[in-house]
Amino acid sequence: MTNNDLLFKIHTIFDYTTEEMLEIFSLANQKVTAEQLNAWILKSEEETSEPLDDKSLETFLNGYIVFKRGPSEKGLPALSVKLNNNIILTKLKIALNLKAEDLIAHFQIAGLELSKHEISAFFRKPANKHYKKCTAQTLACFMKGVTLKNSTK
Known part of the structure; x- marks a missing residue:
C-alpha cells in the first residue's frame, strides 16, 4: 500500500471533503493546496498524480489525530526519521481511538x-x-477492516 493509497482510503472511507482534508493538514502545520491534495489522491497511473512523501503522510496522520481527538497538551508529535507501517498503524489506532479488541475486530x-x-x-x-x-x-x-466496519454503520 502506497502513501497515496492510504490517503485516498482515509479520504473515501470517512467521506471527507477536500476542505476537511486540507484542514487536517493545517492542524499539523502543513499548508497544502487543493491541487496538491487532488494530485495525491489520484490513482498512480493517472497523468496528474504525484507521489505523497513520507513526511507529508506522517504530517497528515498527526493532523488526523488532532482532528479526531483534539489538540494534546504536549503538542504535535515529532516526525519519525523513517516512516514505516508500524508507525502508520499506531497513528491510525490513536486517531480512531481503537483498543486492542477493536483492532482484533477490524482484522477479523x-x-x-x-x-x-x-x-x-x-x-x-x-x-x-x-x-x-x-x-x-x-x-x-x-x-480493509476499517472500510468494512464503516460501511456497516
Missing part, C-alpha cells in the same frame, strides 16, 4: 486472525525482542 472482519499479543507486538519499540514488523499486507488488511 477483513479475514486476518490475530491475537492480542500479536497485535501488541506491532506497537513495541523495534529493539524489543517481541517487536513485530507490520507488513504492507497487514496494513492493507487493517484498512
